[in-house]
Amino acid sequence: xxxxxxMGLVALMGxxxxxxxxxxxxxxxxxxxSNPNSQVQLAAQVGYPHRIFNKAISGEPPSNAMxxxxxxxxxxxxxxSVNASPLLAIAIGAFVAALLNxxxxxxAYMGRNASQTRFNQYVYLxxxxxxxxxxxxxxxxxxFCIVGLSYVMxxxxxxxxxxxxxxxxxxxxxxxxxxxSSTGDVHxxxxxxxxxxxxxxxxxxxxxxxxxxxxxxxIRSSMDNAWFCSKFGGPVTGIAFGMTVxxxxxxxxxxxxxxxxxxxxxxxxxxxxxxxxxxTYARKKYGPxxxxxxxxxx
Amino acid sequence: xxxxxxxxxxxxxxVSIIGIILGGICIAVGVHFVPVGGAPAAMAQATGIGTxxxxxxAGSGLTGLLAAGYMYMTLSAAGTPGISEVILxxxxxxxxAMIMITVTMLVGNWVYIxxxxxxxxxAKVDHDPITGDSQAPYVAPGTVGQGMPTVCFVSGAxxxxxxxxxxxxxxxxxxWVNGDAAISxxxxxxxxxxxxxxxSYNIQGTIEGFHDPKFKRVxxxxxxxxxxxxxxxxxxxIIPGMSAFGGV
Numbered sequence: 001x002x003x004x005x006x007m008g009l010v011a012l013m014g015x016x017x018x019x020x021x022x023x024x025x026x027x028x029x030x031x032x033x034s035n036p037n038s039q040v041q042l043a044a045q046v047g048y049p050h051r052i053f054n055k056a057i058s059g060e061p062p063s064n065a066m067x068x069x070x071x072x073x074x075x076x077x078x079x080x081s082v083n084a085s086p087l088l089a090i091a092i093g094a095f096v097a098a099l100l101n102x103x104x105x106x107x108a109y110m111g112r113n114a115s116q117t118r119f120n121q122y123v124y125l126x127x128x129x130x131x132x133x134x135x136x137x138x139x140x141x142x143x144f145c146i147v148g149l150s151y152v153m154x155x156x157x158x159x160x161x162x163x164x165x166x167x168x169x170x171x172x173x174x175x176x177x178x179x180x181s182s183t184g185d186v187h188x189x190x191x192x193x194x195x196x197x198x199x200x201x202x203x204x205x206x207x208x209x210x211x212x213x214x215x216x217x218x219i220r221s222s223m224d225n226a227w228f229c230s231k232f233g234g235p236v237t238g239i240a241f242g243m244t245v246x247x248x249x250x251x252x253x254x255x256x257x258x259x260x261x262x263x264x265x266x267x268x269x270x271x272x273x274x275x276x277x278x279x280t281y282a283r284k285k286y287g288p289x290x291x292x293x294x295x296x297x298x
Numbered sequence: 299x300x301x302x303x304x305x306x307x308x309x310x311x312x313v314s315i316i317g318i319i320l321g322g323i324c325i326a327v328g329v330h331f332v333p334v335g336g337a338p339a340a341m342a343q344a345t346g347i348g349t350x351x352x353x354x355x356a357g358s359g360l361t362g363l364l365a366a367g368y369m370y371m372t373l374s375a376a377g378t379p380g381i382s383e384v385i386l387x388x389x390x391x392x393x394x395a396m397i398m399i400t401v402t403m404l405v406g407n408w409v410y411i412x413x414x415x416x417x418x419x420x421a422k423v424d425h426d427p428i429t430g431d432s433q434a435p436y437v438a439p440g441t442v443g444q445g446m447p448t449v450c451f452v453s454g455a456x457x458x459x460x461x462x463x464x465x466x467x468x469x470x471x472x473x474w475v476n477g478d479a480a481i482s483x484x485x486x487x488x489x490x491x492x493x494x495x496x497x498s499y500n501i502q503g504t505i506e507g508f509h510d511p512k513f514k515r516v517x518x519x520x521x522x523x524x525x526x527x528x529x530x531x532x533x534x535x536i537i538p539g540m541s542a543f544g545g546v
Contacts, residue, residue: 035340162479178357181349190342200415202342204440240405264393282417288435
């Protein structure tokens with residue numbers, strides 16, 4: 001393959017991954033999936049019933065791995081059995097994955113809220129109706145992008161990766177879930193869910209479950225959360241996944257053998273140094289907590 | 299197939315079984331290095347990455363596996379890769395996993411610092427063993443730390459390295475046995491998950507990295523993963539011989 005063509009494909013994959021990362025995080029924010037879900041689940045039990053969507057189907061990595069593997073499986077069958085156009089096949093595969101997301105979201109919301117009736121947490125059908133399509137829409141975008149970039153990796157005329165198409169999609173689905181769960185979800189769980197508390201600290205264990213239930217206007221819904229998280233948590237998740245896909249594939253495409261290993265190690269070293277810089281910045285900017293009563297000097 | 303044939307297959311592929319065991323142990327030790335804060339970290343209530351042990355280890359290790367799989371294919375164009383090529387493939391996988399985990403930790407720290415407004419701090423040590431920075435005054439009240447200070451970041455990078463290396467080694471060994479990328483990749487994912495799940499019983503939800511007292515439990519995980527990987531290795535060698543039983 002021409003080097004320019006290879007770099008173009010890597011850039012395309014990085015761009016698709018950026019979109020996928022962003023939509024994955026927003027999907028989990030709307031549905032309160034993954035770790036911040038523990039607070040949404042707890043809220044009603046400690047006396048704060050709410051109208052936030054609640055769907056801890058599983059951790060984000062397994063659920064996204066499943067959507068992407070299903071999407072890629074359907075696309076592969078269509079491409080190989082009826083000779084469908086890859087773009088159309090990927091779109092249909094992503095649509096099937098979005099339908100699966102809809103099924104899981106509905107059963108998770110109904111099941112979880114029905115089991116919390118004793119805490120005055122009811123099944124709100126309008127909440128289900130209003131959020132479900134946006135959940136499925138975001139799942140569609142995520143799956144479409146990841147199955148698309150997996151197709152580019154797998155197709156023998158493009159990058160030609162030896163793993164089967166659905167396995168590549170499954171691994172990237174697992175990775176996007178792990179990244180979304182580790183980065184963007186913190187913006188939702190530590191900041192948006194507890195906006196009533198002063199900015200600049202994590203959740204005090206004594207305030208567990210006391211999630212913010214009232215919005216800028218009226219009662220807070222999951223759409224309000226997606227609006228807030230789309231300003232920071234979602235885009236940075238996209239950057240993280242895009243960077244992972246781009247940097248990893250760039251070093252393998254532009255360099256070969258031990259050079260690729262050395263370039264990769266240099267990237268890791270640069271990230272460690274940059275992390276140290278932002279850590280120092282945060283310590284200087286925010287300073288120690290005034291409540292600290294120990295004898296260790298800041 | 300007689301028992302003798304099975305034993306013959308195992309004897310023939312003993313190097314691959316040892317490789318799978320070594321890979322499994324690398325994964326198990328690597329999981330202990332990854333700073334995971336679990337659900338509390340997602341609320342900036344605990345130091346580490348805000349997700350589960352297995353999910354993060356699998357996310358990074360399998361990203362490394364993708365890089366290793368591609369490198370194996372490139373190198374196998376000139377014949378079955380030998381020991382020196384396997385070392386290069388494992389290094390590629392290790393670096394791929396390190397890139398994924400360091401990018402994740404860095405962007406995670408962006409969210410902690412700029413989105414939540416907290417400085418990264420560990421609650422398990424008074425001073426960062428690498429930078430010497432004090433930690434306790436920067437831990438928010440009512441929490442057990444937040445974000446990834448330098449020691450956690452470096453520990454996480456080492457965890458990614460070991461996870462990626464172990465996953466790639468298992469893949470190479472499986473390729474030596476059956477030569478089929480599809481079977482090997484799926485089986486390597488399985489072996490990876492076995493060896494990522496077992497140590498999570500040691501970790502019990504959260505660990506900050508090599509400076510965490512829980513890290514001392516590593517020998518138990520190594521023993522457990524040795525046994526599990528040995529079983530996985532034996533099954534991995536027997537599967538290609540299944541056709542002799544009349545199977546696929």
